[in-house]
Amino acid sequence: MMILRKGTSSRSSKLIHGGLRYLEQFEFSLVRECLLERSYLLKNAPDLVQLKPVYIPVYKDSKRPPWMIYAGLSMYALLGSLSNDARFKTVPEHKWHQLHGLNVNNLYAVFQYYEAQTDDTLLTHAVMNSAQEYDAELLLSTKVNAIELQDDHGVLTCASKAETDKKITTKTIVNAAGPWASSVLEKVQPRQKTIAVSLYTQEAGNSIPLDGEVEYLLRAFSHYFQEFKQEQIHIKYQFSGLRVLPASEENTNQRSRETIYLRDRKTKPRLLSIFGGKLIAY
Numbered sequence: 374m375m376i377l378r379k380g381t382s383s384r385s386s387k388l389i390h391g392g393l394r395y396l397e398q399f400e401f402s403l404v405r406e407c408l409l410e411r412s413y414l415l416k417n418a419p420d421l422v423q424l425k426p427v428y429i430p431v432y433k434d435s436k437r438p439p440w441m442i443y444a445g446l447s448m449y450a451l452l453g454s455l456s457n458d459a460r461f462k463t464v465p466e467h468k469w470h471q472l473h474g475l476n477v478n479n480l481y482a483v484f485q486y487y488e489a490q491t492d493d494t495l496l497t498h499a500v501m502n503s504a505q506e507y508d509a510e511l512l513l514s515t516k517v518n519a520i521e522l523q524d525d526h527g528v529l530t531c532a533s534k535a536e537t538d539k540k541i542t543t544k545t546i547v548n549a550a551g552p553w554a555s556s557v558l559e560k561v562q563p564r565q566k567t568i569a570v571s572l573y574t575q576e577a578g579n580s581i582p583l584d585g586e587v588e589y590l591l592r593a594f595s596h597y598f599q600e601f602k603q604e605q606i607h608i609k610y611q612f613s614g615l616r617v618l619p620a621s622e623e624n625t626n627q628r629s630r631e632t633i634y635l636r637d638r639k640t641k642p643r644l645l646s647i648f649g650g651k652l653i654a655y
């Protein structure tokens with residue numbers, strides 16, 4: 374079930390990536406899983422997922438030296454069973470000028486590897502179509518307003534333009550409401566425990582980029598492409614998305630991106646809530 378309000382998926386980078394940077398947090402199984410899922414998608418759904426070359430320039434003052442990037446990319450290739458989409462190469466110096474105006478001052482090395490990218494709308498439609506092939510009934514633009522858990526089933530109360538207070542009785546409910554997962558849990562009777570997540574304090578659908586975030590992106594862009602002066606860059610369109618992360622004192626970059634599953638009870642759960650994770654775990 375879904376409603377048309379645009380969720381995090383439409384505001385993400387839409388990369389079906391192997392999670393190269395998670396190697397720094399030693400999340401090897403997450404990287405392995407991402408690479409494996411990605412290779413299935415590239416094989417089974419080439420119209421939904423395409424490979425894109427990604428370049429990593431390493432400068433004299435870069436935080437990570439070339440040997441570290443080389444080691445990370447080698448580990449990435451190994452976790453991807455050395456398949457063509459997990460391999461990388463070093464871009465020779467005589468080809469640096471082909472990289473769209475990349476700043477070459479104090480440039481030490483450039484590596485190239487592959488990410489894959491999808492279209493979240495097409496991906497969602499493909500999932501909906503295959504659900505229908507298994508006889509799923511889809512209710513579009515329908516909002517869940519209340520959930521009541523009985524001994525062996527749950528009752529959802531939903532509303533759409535056509536019908537208010539529609540009741541659906543089901544054995545199992547999956548709460549996959551992205552950044553709204555906590556607010557959906559609050560609609561459950563009897564009350565259920567939740568997990569602490571860091572979230573925007575306003576309505577999740579209204580998130581906008583903060584001034585500091587825009588400034589950071591412009592600074593990074595004009596650092597790598599020096600012919601574009603920061604003050605000359607004109608922003609045509611901007612958006613932001615909310616990532617569900619477990620609440621912690623740790624820096625957001627350090628926190629796990631693993632999906633967190635919460636069941637209402639250990640055996641025969643009636644309600645499964647999904648927190649965080651990646652688009653690739655669709």
Ligand SMILES: Cc1cc2nc3c(=O)[nH]c(=O)nc-3n(C[C@H](O)[C@H](O)[C@H](O)COP(=O)(O)OP(=O)(O)OC[C@H]3O[C@@H](n4cnc5c(N)ncnc54)[C@H](O)[C@@H]3O)c2cc1C
Pocket residue numbers: 374375376377378379380381382383384385386387388389390515516517518549550551552553557613614615616649650651652653654
């Ligand atoms: C900036 C950013 C970049 C990212 N980049 C990537 C990336 O490159 N690759 C990657 O794999 N992941 C990425 N992620 C993570 C990824 O986007 C999310 O993990 C994923 O989109 C979550 O999908 P979802 O379906 O769980 O949530 P959502 O896409 O948010 O969908 C939740 C849905 O639930 C609906 N809903 C809410 N409340 C109710 C209700 N009461 N009743 C009915 N429906 C309801 C919403 O309308 C929405 O349609 C990124 C995240 C962010 C924030």
